[in-house]
Amino acid sequence: MALEHAILVSLLEQPGSGYELARRFDRSIGRFWTATHQQIYRVLRRMETDGWIVAEEVAQDGRPDKKVYAAAAPGRTALADWLREPVEPETVRHELAVKIRAAAFDDPAALISEVERHRESHAALLDRYLTGEQRDFPDLAALDARQELQHVVLRGGIEYERMTLAWLDDVLATLHRLAH
Amino acid sequence: MALEHAILVSLLEQPGSGYELARRFDRSIGRFWTATHQQIYRVLRRMETDGWIVAEEVAQDGRPDKKVYAAAAPGRTALADWLREPVEPETVRHELAVKIRAAAFDDPAALISEVERHRESHAALLDRYLTGEQRDFPDLAALDARQELQHVVLRGGIEYERMTLAWLDDVLATLHRLAH
DNA sequence: ATTGTCTATGCAACTCGTTGCATAGCAGGA
DNA sequence: TCCTGCTATGCAACGAGTTGCATAGACAAT
Numbered sequence: 001m002a003l004e005h006a007i008l009v010s011l012l013e014q015p016g017s018g019y020e021l022a023r024r025f026d027r028s029i030g031r032f033w034t035a036t037h038q039q040i041y042r043v044l045r046r047m048e049t050d051g052w053i054v055a056e057e058v059a060q061d062g063r064p065d066k067k068v069y070a071a072a073a074p075g076r077t078a079l080a081d082w083l084r085e086p087v088e089p090e091t092v093r094h095e096l097a098v099k100i101r102a103a104a105f106d107d108p109a110a111l112i113s114e115v116e117r118h119r120e121s122h123a124a125l126l127d128r129y130l131t132g133e134q135r136d137f138p139d140l141a142a143l144d145a146r147q148e149l150q151h152v153v154l155r156g157g158i159e160y161e162r163m164t165l166a167w168l169d170d171v172l173a174t175l176h177r178l179a180h
Numbered sequence: 181m182a183l184e185h186a187i188l189v190s191l192l193e194q195p196g197s198g199y200e201l202a203r204r205f206d207r208s209i210g211r212f213w214t215a216t217h218q219q220i221y222r223v224l225r226r227m228e229t230d231g232w233i234v235a236e237e238v239a240q241d242g243r244p245d246k247k248v249y250a251a252a253a254p255g256r257t258a259l260a261d262w263l264r265e266p267v268e269p270e271t272v273r274h275e276l277a278v279k280i281r282a283a284a285f286d287d288p289a290a291l292i293s294e295v296e297r298h299r300e301s302h303a304a305l306l307d308r309y310l311t312g313e314q315r316d317f318p319d320l321a322a323l324d325a326r327q328e329l330q331h332v333v334l335r336g337g338i339e340y341e342r343m344t345l346a347w348l349d350d351v352l353a354t355l356h357r358l359a360h
Numbered sequence: 361a362t363t364g365t366c367t368a369t370g371c372a373a374c375t376c377g378t379t380g381c382a383t384a385g386c387a388g389g390a
Numbered sequence: 391t392c393c394t395g396c397t398a399t400g401c402a403a404c405g406a407g408t409t410g411c412a413t414a415g416a417c418a419a420t
Contacts (some may be wrong), residue, residue: 015345032277043284062224064368080286097212097333102189106260146284152354153277155345163343174332244398
């Protein structure tokens with residue numbers, strides 16, 4: 001379980017409400033740790049009672065009030081402890097890989113359009129990463145420690161997408177070959 | 181939910197008992213879809229009552245009896261239907277990426293040994309993939325359709341591991357730089 | 361005028377996944 | 391001899407994650 005920790009990191013980078021966190025999990029952090037708003041609200045309440053975070057009610061006009069959370073000292077301690085724990089092995093759920101093997105017992109050609117759609121979404125994501133890189137890291141020679149670490153994670157995302165695109169091309173070529 | 185489908189693919193490739201499936205999920209299939217024996221037994225019972233698979237009791241000497249499952253016609257139909265459904269977006273859980281961003285609020289050097297351990301396990305996995313490739317696909321020019329598809333998935337695994345190793349080296353260099 | 365979308369939070373019910381434990385015979389090593 | 395580990399299946403309890411729905415005011419477009 002590390003949703004708490006992902007939320008803590010996000011709140012340390014920038015305090016925010018449950019709703020704002022949910023949107024971040026749809027965008028940046030969510031590339032590495034997905035979560036729905038339901039999970040986030042539930043975990044936020046638990047973290048508040050545990051003293052990991054503190055909330056401040058913020059009145060807004062034209063909008064519902066919101067509770068802005070920020071990381072507290074016990075949260076930072078918990079995060080430091082977690083950092084020193086061994087990384088749990090990632091649980092992989094690669095549906096497309098299962099489908100490709102499944103295609104051997106059906107028509108491989110039936111998968112082609114799905115793989116193409118998949119390829120397009122990965123191409124779009126790579127594009128967003130590269131655009132975000134230009135915007136958030138315009139001068140790679142002048143980064144502080146936090147940005148250095150954010151950037152090395154982003155580089156991982158970029159390389160992952162490039163590798164995935166190349167592999168999907170390989171998959172498409174294979175499927176076309178099998179469909180003669 | 182696609183554990184049913186992952187199990188179906190595995191049973192189509194080779195019938196087997198719950199226990200055997202659990203071991204396959206620890207080895208080959210599990211690289212793309214993880215599952216514990218508890219999940220597998222529970223889903224197998226459901227699949228049997230749904231008629232997707234059929235079981236045959238096999239007595240063994242020196243060992244407990246086992247139930248060997250094989251895919252049935254309704255299971256093949258369900259698999260074909262599933263193949264034609266759109267691929268669900270993958271839910272990513274990349275703990276290490278979260279930890280790297282977390283390191284900005286603690287000591288980046290504290291992560292180095294963990295990343296090194298991580299790197300070693302990916303190097304070992306790449307090695308196992310390459311050894312398995314030699315063993316299972318000695319002649320790449322003479323593959324049938326099923327093997328072609330298994331091999332393109334394996335190529336994906338190999339490229340993923342290579343990319344990950346390169347990225348982990350990048351991460352290590354960054355962490356060392358920040359620790360001066 | 362009405363529809364739709366956005367902000368903001370939450371309940372209830374459900375399924376999925378994990379953990380700990382139990383059984384039970386056999387094989388191999390300290 | 392005792393301990394560990396392997397084969398083989400399963401129960402019970404819990405925690406994590408998903409889905410559907412609800413509220414409610416503000417704003418923009420049709």
